[in-house]
Amino acid sequence: HVQLVQSGAEVRKPGASVKVSCKASGYTSTNYGISWVRQAPGQGLEWMGWISVQNDNIKYAQRFQGRVTLTIDPVTSTAYMELRSLRSGDTAVYYCARELPAPGDYPRVDYFYYMDVWGKGTTVTVSS
Amino acid sequence: SSELTQDPAVSVALGQTVKITCQGDSLRRYYASWYQQKPGQAPVLVMYGKNNRPSGISDRVSGSASGNTASLTITGAQAEDEADYYCYSRDISGNHIGVFGGGTRLTVL
Numbered sequence: 470h471v472q473l474v475q476s477g478a479e480v481r482k483p484g485a486s487v488k489v490s491c492k493a494s495g496y497t498s499t500n501y502g503i504s505w506v507r508q509a510p511g512q513g514l515e516w517m518g519w520i521s522v523q524n525d526n527i528k529y530a531q532r533f534q535g536r537v538t539l540t541i542d543p544v545t546s547t548a549y550m551e552l553r554s555l556r557s558g559d560t561a562v563y564y565c566a567r568e569l570p571a572p573g574d575y576p577r578v579d580y581f582y583y584m585d586v587w588g589k590g591t592t593v594t595v596s597s
Numbered sequence: 598s599s600e601l602t603q604d605p606a607v608s609v610a611l612g613q614t615v616k617i618t619c620q621g622d623s624l625r626r627y628y629a630s631w632y633q634q635k636p637g638q639a640p641v642l643v644m645y646g647k648n649n650r651p652s653g654i655s656d657r658v659s660g661s662a663s664g665n666t667a668s669l670t671i672t673g674a675q676a677e678d679e680a681d682y683y684c685y686s687r688d689i690s691g692n693h694i695g696v697f698g699g700g701t702r703l704t705v706l
Contacts, residue, residue, distance in 0.1 A: 504695060506640075514632070514640065514683050516695035528694050564639055568695075571646055573628055577662065582687055582695070583630035583645035590639055 471495040473503075473565050473588035480594045481555050488551040489591045491565030499523045503548040504568040504584060505539065507561040515561075519568060520548060555595045562590040599623065599688035601698035608704040609674045617669045619684030619698045629667035629684045631660065634700075640683065644669055671703075679705045 476490040491503060505517040518529040520539040527539055538551045548565055566584035573579050601621040609615035619629055628647060632640035642651050644660040657675075661668045667686075671678050684698040 506697075513681075513700040514634075514685075514697040516685075516697055519695060528692060530694055531692075566640075571628075574647060577626060577628050577647075579626055581627040581630070581646065583642060584632070584640075584685070585642050585645075585651060587639040587641070 471567065471586045473567065473586055475563075475565060475588040475591045478592040478594070480596065482597055483556050483595055485555050485595075486551060486553040487555060487593050488549055489563050489565075489593070491548045491550070491588050493546045493548070493567065496567075500570070502526075502568045503539075503541065504566050505537075505550045506564045506566060506584075508564070508590075509558070509561040512561075517550070517563075552593075555593075557595050560593065560595045562592050564588055564590045599690060599694065599696050601629075601684055601686060601696050603682075603684060603698040603701045605699065606702045606704065608706055609671070610706050611676065612673055614670065614672045615674055615703065617671075617682050617701045617703065619667045619669075620665055621686065621696070621698075622665060623686045623689045623696065624662065624667050625665050626689055627686045628662060629660075629686045631667075631669045632683045632685065634681045634683065643682075674703075674705050676705050679703055 474492045499522045502521045504519040520527045540549045565588045567586040568584045570580045630645040633643045634640040648660045657672045659670045681700045683700045
């Protein structure tokens with residue numbers, strides 16, 4: 470039974486940083502990555518980035534480039550998302566999710582990705 | 598283009614069939630995945646690939662893809678299907694980043 474357990478709610482002042490953790494359990498293979506997705510109050514889902522568990526491959530959404538860092542501790546199977554220079558617009562629920570590749574089939578033969586397990590979310594509030 | 602476009606809101610009468618669509622250039626190349634989200638809860642995967650349902654998802658839910666459009670169909674809609682639905686895909690730029698659609702709020706009347 471695969472689980473992702475996230476760290477608790479955080480409150481930060483503008484300009485500060487926050488680091489959210491996401492501990493995976495119940496899965497031994499390394500053929501997956503962890504994506505981070507956020508949802509501001511009343512808004513939709515926003516993809517922030519992805520880190521491979523298997524290698525050093527990391528991808529960031531352009532709007533977070535330079536402000537977010539994704540890391541993984543393979544010993545503890547824990548992923549981390551650090552967001553810096555926080556502003557009020559960063560107030561949101563932050564989710565981690567296991568993202569898996571899967572082969573396509575004709576005519577979409579390329580591998581596609583899907584998120585099959587999600588953490589419960591970590592609320593980050595940025596307020597002075 | 599890295600955008601995925603969904604209708605903001607769709608309604609369906611109880612017991613009827615509804616199709617939720619997602620459009621984007623990347624869907625010509627990659628299959629989408631679909632997520633259901635109820636208020637105060639984390640998203641749940643309900644469909645991925647051409648028409649793959651995760652374990653535990655009702656067989657009233659099906660998926661399809663054609664051209665630049667992915668669709669999620671719910672037959673015999675029930676009250677518990679009322680939720681927000683999001684499509685997702687990697688984009689077709691060199692960076693291969695992830696993109697969600699804006700979401701569709703499904704109301705069951």
